[in-house]
Amino acid sequence: MEGNSTAADTTKTIHTVFTIEPFTTKVQWGRWVKRLEGAFKIFSVPDDMKSNYLLHYMGPESYDILCDKLSPDTPETKPYDELVKMMQDHYNPQPLEIAGNFRFR
Template sequence: MSAPTHSIHTVFSIETYDVSKKFDRWLMRLESAFEVFLVPNEKKAAYLLHYMGPDAYDVLCDKVSPENPNNMEYNDLIKEMKQHYNPEPLEIAENFRFLQRKQNEGESVQQYLTTLQRLATTCKFGDYLKKALRNQFVFGLRTQNIQSRLLEMKDLTIERALEVAISMETSARDAAQLHRSNVASASVNSVNCEKGNNDRFSSKRAFAKSSSNNSKNVNFKNYCYRCGSSGKGLFQK
């Protein structure tokens, strides 16, 4: 049997730049495509101008006017695009935003850490990055039990903190689900028990009523109050 084949793109293709997204992220994909398709350096500017899309191209033309973008070098074009779509953030403001981020209601610990990692990319933490992530991760947790457990641990790393937090979060969720199941089961059993008692009470009441009716239907005039005989001719002359 022949080995499976994989389709290989032989024509350069990438989506045009969405101006609502980060330019740096799109540029990384573009330059990866340059490597895959072996685009020569002298052609990169033309590819960039084509795939940046009409909106970004209009912005670029306005920025470099009266110069023509088609006559500019690739690195100069990139510089102009970054200045407009990815301006250098203010480090203090970015750090403040990072330190203000707490875990939101309904947000998992994994989602919370992912958000912190994204915010940290503009904080210039350098070698302090992992400690900054660990500290803010622990400080911002909503669940006190998880937070207390992490605060007790020595030499805690962000990797270990996430592992413990996920484990405790999962255990708490499973325990809550089990509790809800037990409560629901107990409620059903209570209803069934009450129904059974009501059925037995109804049966006894029906039996008592039936006995009472039977007693009323007896013709006591046909019975002797002394011997209990039911003969009709006992008192007849």
């Protein structure tokens, strides 16, 4: 019965190619990173490759921003956690205490 497939065979789809949409400012950076990290788990991405995936999928605009922030260093020389934090600080900066006090009053 070679070539025949059952209904159970056709309903299961396992993705074998790592893919995620590039980051855009239409979504929050932190939420996008959580999705990326979920994909890391699904595809068993080793820790030493996470930076490469991040730099590839963050998109050209974010990559340019990161390069400017790190200059004269390059993003490829930094660990994953540091890159994520730098971009988190850029897209979701901590509010200034004085601005919070002003809004409170």
